[in-house]
Amino acid sequence: xxxxxxxxxxxxxxxxxxxxxxxxFLLTFLAITGGLFLGVLLALARLSHIKVLSFVAGSYxxxxxxxxxxxVIFWFYFLVPFILGRPVGGFYSVLVAFTLFEAAYYCEIMRxxxxxVRQGQLQAGQAIGLSYKQNMQYxxxxxxxxNMMPILLTQAVILFQDTSLxxxxxxxxxxxxxxxVATRENRLIEMFSTVAAVYFILCLSFSLSIxxxxxxxxx
Amino acid sequence: MNYNWNWxxxxxxxxxxxxxxxxxxxxAVASCAWxxxxxxxxxxxxxxxxxxxxxxxxxxxxxxxxxxxxxxxxMFLWYFIFPELLPEEAGxxxxxxxxxPEFWTAVVCLGTYTASRVAEQVRAGINAIGIGQRxxxxxxxxxxxxxxxxxxxxxxxxxxIPPMTSEFLGIFKNSSLALTIGVLELTAxxxxxxxxxxxxxxxxxxxxxxxxxxxFIVMAVMxxxxxxxxxxxxxxxxxx
Numbered sequence: 456x457x458x459x460x461x462x463x464x465x466x467x468x469x470x471x472x473x474x475x476x477x478x479x480f481l482l483t484f485l486a487i488t489g490g491l492f493l494g495v496l497l498a499l500a501r502l503s504h505i506k507v508l509s510f511v512a513g514s515y516x517x518x519x520x521x522x523x524x525x526x527v528i529f530w531f532y533f534l535v536p537f538i539l540g541r542p543v544g545g546f547y548s549v550l551v552a553f554t555l556f557e558a559a560y561y562c563e564i565m566r567x568x569x570x571x572v573r574q575g576q577l578q579a580g581q582a583i584g585l586s587y588k589q590n591m592q593y594x595x596x597x598x599x600x601x602n603m604m605p606i607l608l609t610q611a612v613i614l615f616q617d618t619s620l621x622x623x624x625x626x627x628x629x630x631x632x633x634x635x636v637a638t639r640e641n642r643l644i645e646m647f648s649t650v651a652a653v654y655f656i657l658c659l660s661f662s663l664s665i666x667x668x669x670x671x672x673x674x
Numbered sequence: 675m676n677y678n679w680n681w682x683x684x685x686x687x688x689x690x691x692x693x694x695x696x697x698x699x700x701x702a703v704a705s706c707a708w709x710x711x712x713x714x715x716x717x718x719x720x721x722x723x724x725x726x727x728x729x730x731x732x733x734x735x736x737x738x739x740x741x742x743x744x745x746x747x748x749m750f751l752w753y754f755i756f757p758e759l760l761p762e763e764a765g766x767x768x769x770x771x772x773x774x775p776e777f778w779t780a781v782v783c784l785g786t787y788t789a790s791r792v793a794e795q796v797r798a799g800i801n802a803i804g805i806g807q808r809x810x811x812x813x814x815x816x817x818x819x820x821x822x823x824x825x826x827x828x829x830x831x832x833x834x835i836p837p838m839t840s841e842f843l844g845i846f847k848n849s850s851l852a853l854t855i856g857v858l859e860l861t862a863x864x865x866x867x868x869x870x871x872x873x874x875x876x877x878x879x880x881x882x883x884x885x886x887x888x889x890f891i892v893m894a895v896m897x898x899x900x901x902x903x904x905x906x907x908x909x910x911x912x913x914x
Contacts, residue, residue, distance in 0.1 A: 518886070521843070521847075521885055521886045521889040521890075522847070522882055522885055522886070523847040523848065523849075523850035523861060523885065524847075524850075525850040525851065525853065525861050526850060526861045526864075526878065526881055526882065526885065529861065529864075529865050529868075529878060530878050530882075533868060533874040533878065534874075537677075537874070612742075616742075616743075616744035616745070617744070619744040619746045619747060620746060620851075622746060622854060623853070623854065630744070630746065630747060634750075643754045643755065643758075644754075644755050644758055647747070647750050647751055647754060647755050648751075648755065650747055651743050651747050651748075651751055654742065654743050654744055654747060655739065655742045655743050658741075658742035658743070659738060659742045662738075662741075662742060
């Protein structure tokens with residue numbers, strides 16, 4: 456049954472697919488950067504002793520975590536041009552959506568990482584006379600960082616996969632470009648199996664290296 | 675910022691009906707997919723804990739394949755490719771003969787995908803039980819399958835209730851991906867309302883509120899379940 460397949464169409468469309476993949480990579484990279492930055496602030500707010508701050512951060516996290524990503528994408532696709540009062544193109548709307556959405560998940564990972572450091576460590580730090588800042592800097596955060604690194608990286612793989620959801624607003628990422636070729640050339644099987652294989656190889660190799668890293672870095 | 679608020683639009687015909695039917699489809703997709711995810715995920719998860727290289731490798735391979743391909747791509751594979759790979763008659767039945775093809779495709783896709791995640795939780799739950807219990811069960815003469823049936827699974831499932839709740843909420847949220855193959859679930863319906871009426875705020879707020887309400891209900895129910903089945907004297911793993 457495989458002799459009717461024609462993978463030449465895949466080879467011919469490599470430049471077009473690569474264009475899409477670049478958008479996928481760019482979106483992933485920018486959303487990780489923005490999400491980490493915002494996520495750190497949220498995690499600090501969430502662990503803060505100021506009740507209002509931790510409440511606001513907690514509500515933010517719960518709010519975004521109970522919504523499907525597609526709905527968040529629709530929200531900001533509608534909201535961003537509306538707030539700015541002019542059309543800005545789908546990319547920026549989607550980038551805002553991914554950044555704000557990921558920040559909620561990064562916040563939780565970092566909070567769990569900081570809390571995973573045992574209380575005794577903090578107390579020992581205090582006992583030898585470290586200030587709060589020193590204690591965080593030299594005792595808590597280095598350990599927390601090692602604990603959460605693999606999970607942060609795994610979240611990056613999930614984000615990389617999730618960027619395919621820009622399909623719902625028609626941005627030309629890797630999947631959408633493949634789909635355009637697939638319908639134009641009527642080569643659905645060839646194109647979609649290629650897309651699945653490419654995602655699988657990329658994500659699996661990254662996941663495997665995370666696991667290697669995890670064994671090396673674990674406290 | 676000129677915006678004509680019109681919350682009344684939500685309860686006018688036909689939009690109110692769209693929202694209700696959207697919520698219904700979302701819940702239907704999520705619940706049916708959960709049946710597959712839970713049963714298949716349990717089997718795969720148990721396979722991964724069995725001391726037989728072939729069986730545990732099959733379990734591991736399943737998890738890697740389903741976790742490393744984006745869910746949306748999997749949705750397209752099930753919808754466009756899977757019927758083509760079947761023998762012609764079966765393929766035609768899946769495409770045209772079967773009732774509600776989009777719905778069942780979404781259910782199978784979400785179910786098999788979430789099964790890979792459930793499997794990891796089940797495996798973690800079983801592995802969290804000390805080796806001592808396994809040995810003790812063997813020592814009193816239980817067969818390997820009895821060890822699972824009477825010792826490992828009853829304890830393991832109880833400890834993974836919180837992460838399993840998250841997985842259910844995950845399937846509930848991921849059911850929105852069904853809209854890409856044409857299931858008019860909650861997100862799709864509110865998007866449609868936005869397109870018809872330009873009342874984006876009202877439409878998307880409705881969807882947001884409904885998702886949050888269902889999430890809260892599920893969490894509240896599961897908290898009750900968890901406290902009801904808790905083994906006295908055991909601290910649950912529930913740090914999620």
